[in-house]
Amino acid sequence: MTETPETAETPFDRAAEFDRQVRTLVDRGYPSLAGVGPEAFAAAVAPLRDRATATTGPCDIDGGRIPFLLVVARGAAPIEETMPRTTLHRGRLPGFVDRSFEPGSLERFVVPEEIGLPDGDIYLLLDVERGEEFCGVVPGEAMKTVAERKRTPLTIEEGVALVTHFPEVLAKNKCFSLGGSRCGDRRVPALWISKRAPKLGWCWEGNPHTWLGMASAGGRSAG
Known part of the structure; x- marks a missing residue:
């Protein structure tokens, strides 16, 4: 269960939210994907806790705004393994990668040099917006x-x-x-709903869709 969106009456408990996200990753088998036990995984993410609790800005889940996210890089948790660990809210069907990604193509979808990622397999994504505007x-x-x-x-992992x-x-x-x-062409990855489950697909960078925004963040931090 997710936290209640922040309001004047119900302030968002960032420490509790960080712990919830750690539990979510452990419950969904991320330690085994990374080749470590749950305790070692928790120890690896612990240095990020202070940075997460120091974040500002609202938590508005319905509005698609989140102060921080714990992200596990694909080197430790391959996308082909993490997508089936997603579901829709109150859904049971596992997420999936669309067949429009030809075999081996996910590996070619990398982060452009001008963006860059923090060092390490686990980091924080800060000030996240779903981007429905x-x-x-x-x-x-x-x-x-x-x-x-x-x-x-x-990124896809984010x-x-x-x-x-x-x-x-x-x-x-x-x-x-x-x-x-x-990946160097006109394809832009995207997440949407298909067959009552999350689907990772792609759309052309020149084609607009009324149901597809652009997610963004204010930055990234390794601690």
Whole structure:
């Protein structure tokens, strides 16, 4: 169960939220994916706790705004293994990778050099927005606007983390592209709902969709 969105009456407990996200990853088998036990995994993420609790900004789950996310890099948790560990809110069917990704193509969707990622297999994504304001906007233009705001588009792994920790964020007509992972062509990865489950697919950077925004974040931190 996710935390209640922050209001004046119910302040968002960042320490409790960090612990919840750790439990979520442990419960979904991320330690075994990374080749460690639950205790070693918890010890590895512990240095991020102070940075997470020091974050500011609202937690508005319905509005798609999250102060921080624990992200496990694909080197420790392959996308093919993490997508089936996602579900929709109150759903049971596992997420999946669309067949439009030809065999081996996910490995070619990497982070552009101008974005960069923190060192290490686990880090924090900060000030996350689902980005439904970009629904109906050409993805290429949405990414330009994100860059102009000094924000960064989410990678595939970060999108998976968002749905893993907050499945409510992936909602009908409020799905999102992941412009932080590219493979050198016009394809932009995206997460949307298909067959009552989360689906990782892609869309052309020049084609707008009324139900597909552009997720972004304020930054990343390794501690």
